[in-house]
Amino acid sequence: MRHAARPIRNAHAAALLLAVALGGCATTRPLAADGSAAVESGPVDGASIGIASYYAHQHDGRRTASGERYDTRSMTAAHRTLPFGTRVRVTNLNNGRHAVVRINDRGPFRKGRIIDLSYAAARKLGLIGPGVARVRIDVL
Numbered sequence: 001m002r003h004a005a006r007p008i009r010n011a012h013a014a015a016l017l018l019a020v021a022l023g024g025c026a027t028t029r030p031l032a033a034d035g036s037a038a039v040e041s042g043p044v045d046g047a048s049i050g051i052a053s054y055y056a057h058q059h060d061g062r063r064t065a066s067g068e069r070y071d072t073r074s075m076t077a078a079h080r081t082l083p084f085g086t087r088v089r090v091t092n093l094n095n096g097r098h099a100v101v102r103i104n105d106r107g108p109f110r111k112g113r114i115i116d117l118s119y120a121a122a123r124k125l126g127l128i129g130p131g132v133a134r135v136r137i138d139v140l
Helices: 002-023 119-125
Strands: 048-054 076-078 087-092 098-105 113-117 133-139
Parallel strands (some): 048 113
16 A cells, blocks of 8 residues: 555656746746836846836825825835835936835736836826836835
8 A cells, every 4th residue: 555655646746846847937027018028127236127107196195005195296106016115216218317206005006017106206207298108216
């Protein structure tokens, strides 16, 4: 009886090894509307580059994931993984404008975006007309 269980253990071990090996090859990078990578590898200094958008006025006064209320006039932003309170410099790569914002919410949840900016930050960066822009994010 001991020998009958051994092939099953070997099969489980082989399946686990295969899953781990193939998992390393998988990619979950979001794609932009044009099919290009929305989040490109950052330069050596750890910056990230991708597409930014901004919150509409309809969210003004609503609670963010951090518990504070969203204020269209504040220099804040939503990011999927950075800790609340993290300050980042966001640079619009289309026009060179930059702004420092504080992360106070989670998102963006729209495919292909890496940061959602408050209206004030978007205005400073020149995003209000186009609605989105390619940006660089540097953690301060």
